[in-house]
Amino acid sequence: KQEVTQIPAALSVPEGENLVLNCSFTDSAIYNLQWFRQDPGKGLTSLLLIQSSQREQTSGRLNASLDKSSGRSTLYIAASQPGDSDTYLCASNAGNMLTFGGGTRLMVKP
């Protein structure tokens, strides 16, 4: 059974800092990995989808990497802003369902 873990559980940084969020998964037989952000108690907004054959994907200030063999993905956020404050979730797709990590709560202080 796939297990997805995210470290750290919470992170507080000053505005402008670059940061890395970590995601690990136990079963490397995945089709893709998707990163989401979630407002507290609200919906999930997709940020990046990285296919199993890809090493990384970029969108604006976000860059996601994937190392299937080691079961790891990272989400790099450049020049963080207070508006980036939210919970970030990673989810692995091994077929017809997503398995989510517990999330990283990010606070960017002005």
Add this chain to the structure above:
Amino acid sequence: EPEVTQTPSHQVTQMGQEVILRCVPISNHLYFYWYRQILGQKVEFLVSFYNNEISEKSEIFDDQFSVERPDGSNFTLKIRSTKLEDSAMYFCASNRGTGGLYGYTFGSGTRLTVV
């Protein structure tokens, strides 16, 4: 950008009552899903639906749960007799295909409170 729409945004029900949560997936998507998130816990898979039948379900999705696509646009989750532990945020999602080529699009969720 196309969206998955869920109604209602918040529902309060008494224990033992039936509830129906509604979703309108993206129109050209073929695969539909329900997930839930109990407060403070991970988002969990409930069920996937394709070609008018359940394709996969988790152990959470017992006989108290059912899904239906009553017409060409709506996708519903019914809980027959709600329990206190059914209180959670329920998310609908859709996908254009399977096999990992496409990402999932989630709705904004229905917060179900069972009292």
